[in-house]
Amino acid sequence: MKKRLGPTTDLMPMPALLVAVRTGEDEANVLTVAWAGIVGGQPPMMALEIGSGHYSTPFIEREGNFTVNVPASTQVVGVDYCGMVSGREDPTKAATCGWTFLPSTKISSPLIAECPLNFECQVVRKVEASQGAFYLVEILETHVDEKVLKENKIDALLVDPLIFTPDGKYYRLGECLGKAWDVGKVLKK
Amino acid sequence: MKKRLGPTTDLMPMPALLVAVRTGEDEANVLTVAWAGIVGGQPPMMALEIGSGHYSTPFIEREGNFTVNVPASTQVVGVDYCGMVSGREDPTKAATCGWTFLPSTKISSPLIAECPLNFECQVVRKVEASQGAFYLVEILETHVDEKVLKENKIDALLVDPLIFTPDGKYYRLGECLGKAWDVGKVLKK
Numbered sequence: 001m002k003k004r005l006g007p008t009t010d011l012m013p014m015p016a017l018l019v020a021v022r023t024g025e026d027e028a029n030v031l032t033v034a035w036a037g038i039v040g041g042q043p044p045m046m047a048l049e050i051g052s053g054h055y056s057t058p059f060i061e062r063e064g065n066f067t068v069n070v071p072a073s074t075q076v077v078g079v080d081y082c083g084m085v086s087g088r089e090d091p092t093k094a095a096t097c098g099w100t101f102l103p104s105t106k107i108s109s110p111l112i113a114e115c116p117l118n119f120e121c122q123v124v125r126k127v128e129a130s131q132g133a134f135y136l137v138e139i140l141e142t143h144v145d146e147k148v149l150k151e152n153k154i155d156a157l158l159v160d161p162l163i164f165t166p167d168g169k170y171y172r173l174g175e176c177l178g179k180a181w182d183v184g185k186v187l188k189k
Numbered sequence: 190m191k192k193r194l195g196p197t198t199d200l201m202p203m204p205a206l207l208v209a210v211r212t213g214e215d216e217a218n219v220l221t222v223a224w225a226g227i228v229g230g231q232p233p234m235m236a237l238e239i240g241s242g243h244y245s246t247p248f249i250e251r252e253g254n255f256t257v258n259v260p261a262s263t264q265v266v267g268v269d270y271c272g273m274v275s276g277r278e279d280p281t282k283a284a285t286c287g288w289t290f291l292p293s294t295k296i297s298s299p300l301i302a303e304c305p306l307n308f309e310c311q312v313v314r315k316v317e318a319s320q321g322a323f324y325l326v327e328i329l330e331t332h333v334d335e336k337v338l339k340e341n342k343i344d345a346l347l348v349d350p351l352i353f354t355p356d357g358k359y360y361r362l363g364e365c366l367g368k369a370w371d372v373g374k375v376l377k378k
Contacts, residue, residue, distance in 0.1 A: 129228060
């Protein structure tokens with residue numbers, strides 16, 4: 001039997017991402033974001049909801065860019081901390097988490113060195129959506145740890161990304177069920 | 190060492206979602222989508238990239254709505270099929286996959302009965318993004334199988350959602366690393 005829950009945001013899985021934005025000379029704030037997804041391929045585009053009340057928001061408006069960093073599952077404690085504590089309370093959250101910054105190549109906001117996968121994102125525009133707004137960004141550059149490459153391509157199991165579920169839990173990738181554009185072939189007539 | 194890959198869409202994890210849109214009397218097409226995410230909470234909003242060339246697209250334009258269905262990992266073969274074969278080739282993909290439709294309560298497009306979690310989505314607008322466009326939708330209703338509820342809340346492990354990674358693989362949820370707004374407390378000063 002189906003049950004109706006009303007309008008919810010209970011989509012799953014969600015990514016657990018670290019958004020880093022330049023806040024000053026050699027300094028950046030880090031914010032955890034799960035409401036995000038790719039929305040275009042040519043050029044690569046991402047949509048992310050980052051509420052207007054966040055410490056990061058005026059810096060995003062000023063810089064017009066941020067990095068999106070995909071943390072490994074080993075970074076879960078810091079990811080949760082950066083989603084729980086505001087930069088107003090701890091303006092050097094990355095240091096608290098034991099993370100360091102690397103300069104980006106195309107934008108002013110830095111990469112989180114310890115994350116295996118990083119995207120340099122330029123804000124294209126803020127899209128008004130009813131009572132809120134979300135950022136539409138263009139991905140200008142991708143950085144990846146060499147150790148998560150397999151035959152020169154990113155291997156998700158080596159990245160070991162964090163997964164967020166809307167019941168408030170963090171997970172790792174589990175059983176692999178097969179290849180895309182492959183396991184469905186058995187249904188072809 | 191970091192390596193630069195240029196602009197990519199290699200965000201992870203991604204959801205593997207089934208979009209169903211009414212195509213005619215008691216008929217709907219099903220399309221697999223991974224480029225999607227929540228982008229607002231009040232009201233709940235989702236952004237999804239569905240290219241203009243898809244069989245579903247004119248029907249989405251006509252109906253102004255679709256459902257987003259979260260498949261369980263057991264549905265992986267059908268999910269891959271619906272991402273590989275167009276409705277032009279197989280206009281009754283759901284039947285091929287062994288799935289049935291249930292009427293929605295607020296929109297004309299139906300739910301996929303066999304998916305444990307379903308969202309009724311009204312198109313709010315099409316957002317132009319460089320060379321492409323994506324749909325911004327409002328989630329009007331959530332349907333969930335009673336068997337995936339635990340103390341009246343959705344339990345992600347019971348939903349057992351499919352995860353898509355940009356290296357073209359399907360995964361299940363794996364090890365749980367803890368609760369959000371909890372595991373990070375150890376870093377609080």
